[in-house]
């Protein structure tokens with residue numbers, strides 16, 4: 001695999017990142033999948049970033065990429081498959097389990113609300129996974145705009161996650177995102193009703209611009225089982241707001257690779273946001289720099305930059321920076337496994 005890495009990227013690493021990044025990074029939000037996870041007869045949409053690495057993004061591919069882009073960091077991971085309906089969720093879980101040792105590498109199962117609880121238990125237990133990744137696309141019979149947090153997992157799936165103390169990585173729905181009143185009440189209700197489950201609100205509740213994060217974290221900050229991941233947030237103001245208004249020991253850094261491996265940057269525009277794309281892929285609200293006006297680096301570097309700048313403006317100590325980059329996620333996922341380490345298949349049943 002050839003890794004596109006330019007002199008400009010190297011310069012960013014050397015001058016802005018290298019001295020400030022801890023030696024170990026825990027990427028709490030990464031999509032790793034092999035080609036076999038795709039349902040037979042389906043293909044990637046033409047501009048999907050799943051094609052960036054040839055239709056698969058394996059653990060080996062990511063570690064290889066990181067060898068170039070993060071040459072001095074040791075990467076630890078929490079990974080899960082590509083959350084689309086054309087993926088085989090059982091096969092994706094098998095792959096996530098195969099690449100997880102529950103020490104440095106952890107994995108989640110893709111879960112649809114219609115998946116029977118027996119199948120979900122088997123997916124988690126046979127593969128030694130630490131939780132679920134539900135997603136809007138797995139909800140059937142409702143349009144994207146109608147889906148609420150309550151639709152993403154079934155009561156039986158939530159009960160099982162609560163019993164086992166599993167992680168649930170939640171991509172919140174609805175156009176108003178973090179500050180949507182229904183989301184706000186359902187986020188808090190979920191955390192309270194399932195206090196042993198660890199609920200990770202991905203992408204800081206998908207608040208990619210300042211007005212969407214302001215005032216939006218207080219409810220879940222008061223819930224001790226609520227976590228945030230920073231995946232795809234490169235906005236220094238949003239990150240600094242989270243660092244100031246949410247318990248730092250429950251903030252996890254995530255990248256959303258392979259999306260983060262593309263060249264581009266998420267930018268706030270008039271109380272909205274868009275992805276300015278330096279490569280011809282589609283990832284939601286994309287605006288393409290077809291004229292080549294800007295020299296881009298990866299979303300990944302932009303995220304690291306944003307986190308480091310926000311850490312500085314929020315006055316984080318080096319120890320706190322190491323916590324959000326590594327210790328918080330390491331503690332969280334290790335605690336789900338327990339002090340005895342990974343158990344043999346089936347032994348995890350309570």
Ligand SMILES: [Zn+2]
Nearest residue numbers: 029031231256
């Ligand atoms: Zn993601």
